[in-house]
Amino acid sequence: MSQPRIVIVGGGFGGLAAAKALKKTPAEVTLIDRTNHHLFQPLLYQVATSVLSPNQIGFPIRGIFKNQRNTTVILGEVTGVDRDNKCIFVSDKDRLDVPLSYDYLVLATGATHSYFGQNEFEEFAPGLKSLADAEETRNKILQAFELAEAEEDPSRHRDLLTFVLVGAGPTGVEMAGALAVLVKTTLKSNFRRIDPASARVVLVDRSPRVLGTFSEQLSQAAKQRLENLGVEVRLGHGVDQIDADGVVVAGERIASKTVIWTAGVAPSPAGKWLRVETDHAGRVRVQDDLTVPGHPEIFVIGDTAAFQQDGKPLPGVAQVAMQQGRYAGKLIHTRITDSKQPAPFRYFDKGTMAVVGKGFAVLQSGKVQMSGLGAWLVWAFVHLQFLATSGLRLSVFLQWIWTFVTGQRGSRLIVNHHTSTPVSTAVSEPARGAA
Ligand SMILES: Cc1cc2nc3c(=O)[nH]c(=O)nc-3n(C[C@H](O)[C@H](O)[C@H](O)COP(=O)(O)OP(=O)(O)OC[C@H]3O[C@@H](n4cnc5c(N)ncnc54)[C@H](O)[C@@H]3O)c2cc1C
Numbered sequence: 305m306s307q308p309r310i311v312i313v314g315g316g317f318g319g320l321a322a323a324k325a326l327k328k329t330p331a332e333v334t335l336i337d338r339t340n341h342h343l344f345q346p347l348l349y350q351v352a353t354s355v356l357s358p359n360q361i362g363f364p365i366r367g368i369f370k371n372q373r374n375t376t377v378i379l380g381e382v383t384g385v386d387r388d389n390k391c392i393f394v395s396d397k398d399r400l401d402v403p404l405s406y407d408y409l410v411l412a413t414g415a416t417h418s419y420f421g422q423n424e425f426e427e428f429a430p431g432l433k434s435l436a437d438a439e440e441t442r443n444k445i446l447q448a449f450e451l452a453e454a455e456e457d458p459s460r461h462r463d464l465l466t467f468v469l470v471g472a473g474p475t476g477v478e479m480a481g482a483l484a485v486l487v488k489t490t491l492k493s494n495f496r497r498i499d500p501a502s503a504r505v506v507l508v509d510r511s512p513r514v515l516g517t518f519s520e521q522l523s524q525a526a527k528q529r530l531e532n533l534g535v536e537v538r539l540g541h542g543v544d545q546i547d548a549d550g551v552v553v554a555g556e557r558i559a560s561k562t563v564i565w566t567a568g569v570a571p572s573p574a575g576k577w578l579r580v581e582t583d584h585a586g587r588v589r590v591q592d593d594l595t596v597p598g599h600p601e602i603f604v605i606g607d608t609a610a611f612q613q614d615g616k617p618l619p620g621v622a623q624v625a626m627q628q629g630r631y632a633g634k635l636i637h638t639r640i641t642d643s644k645q646p647a648p649f650r651y652f653d654k655g656t657m658a659v660v661g662k663g664f665a666v667l668q669s670g671k672v673q674m675s676g677l678g679a680w681l682v683w684a685f686v687h688l689q690f691l692a693t694s695g696l697r698l699s700v701f702l703q704w705i706w707t708f709v710t711g712q713r714g715s716r717l718i719v720n721h722h723t724s725t726p727v728s729t730a731v732s733e734p735a736r737g738a739a
Pocket of ligand 1: 319
């Protein structure tokens with residue numbers, strides 16, 4: 305008799321954990337992702353600010369499963385699900401919407417940026433979700449310093465060297481801190497006409513405090529630390545406008561050539577594929593065993609699922625995705641092997657952390673609250689542990705020590721993947737005048 309087919313869509317934190325939990329299951333496991341790598345998103349900001357290079361936070365999914373014989377990895381984009389005929393549709397460079405049938409389906413397709421309905425902002429304020437985004441942001445930041453160094457008119461340095469981050473959650477705070485350190489340490493003494501330390505880093509959020517999910521005390525500590533690093537923290541007003549000349553906040557224009565979106569996220573379209581109930585954000589409402597109502601063979605996990613625990617939705621963090629992935633894998637295993645099924649899913653919150661510049665983090669775990677170097681050491685230890693392979697752990701560990709001691713960073717290359725706009729059109733005279 306043929307073995308049951310388990311299809312997992314997404315090789316992020318949730319999908320990877322589910323596939324690993326199925327290692328000993330007598331089944332054909334197929335893991336599909338539209339990229340060939342698992343990405344450690346919590347360190348994306350370090351690629352964007354040149355601390356790490358892309359290959360230090362991404363690892364080929366195929367390599368992770370090289371010894372798991374029951375698992376096949378496919379590079380492809382899932383475009384839909386046919387619940388009734390139990391199949392999904394997969395496209396790749398060669399073929400469109402190829403059906404692939406399943407007995408069990410795990411959707412772990414994560415989230416993408418959300419511009420809260422103002423999608424026109426995207427052109428001027430790219431977000432940070434993939435390695436390509438991080439490289440693009442790094443290019444933009446480094447390019448701004450190059451343009452300022454080449455620009456003889458000092459009145460243009462101000463907007464070239466103003467960096468605006470929209471969204472003061474963990475990503476915005478971590479990016480702002482890392483940028484502030486970059487301009488004060490690594491870039492110091494690299495330029496002749498400009499002083500990189502004069503760069504302005506502005507962090508904007510409409511909420512009244514940074515790191516809104518942390519306690520008031522830690523949020524205050526993070527804000528204080530950012531200000532000590534020279535970051536301008538502008539709270540209580542969102543951005544009204546983002547365009548090629550910068551942003552408008554509470555009626556005031558902040559001229560900037562580098563605006564980075566570090567605010568909302570939106571779930572993948574899994575809810576639309578399945579045509580099931582979603583929450584207001586579009587996340588699929590799942591039952592206490594992470595399956596979709598009426599479909600015990602379909603699991604939705606991680607950022608794309610809405611799971612209520614003690615009356616509150618679980619946050620979109622890596623720990624939730626990993627624990628849900630492990631649970632879904634284990635439950636499928638028990639069903640296939642007719643063994644004892646686990647109790648309903650329950651998330652165990654190990655705590656949250658955010659880094660604010662060099663050697664400083666805030667940490668909240670139950671009643672424990674810490675800020676400073678101790679919290680940063682815990683942060684570093686935990687993040688190293690969760691990197692995909694021991695090779696990455698060693699490489700990132702050594703890079704961090706090197707950067708900590710010398711201020712030097714892993715990758716300060718400007719790598720343009722597309723033909724750049726000719727300089728003559730990029731800085732035409734009328735544009736100059738307007739600026
Ligand atoms: C910049 C940033 C910083 C973060 N920092 C932290 C942090 O410090 N701590 C923390 O706990 N969490 C952090 N998070 C959140 C955390 O990364 C997510 O909660 C976690 O990745 C969710 O896991 P997931 O498996 O649901 O989705 P993901 O890890 O996003 O994986 C989804 C996978 O699905 C694939 N995929 C999507 N759609 C398709 C499709 N149609 N076909 C095929 N494949 C598809 C994607 O390529 C991806 O590999 C951060 C996120 C970002 C963006």
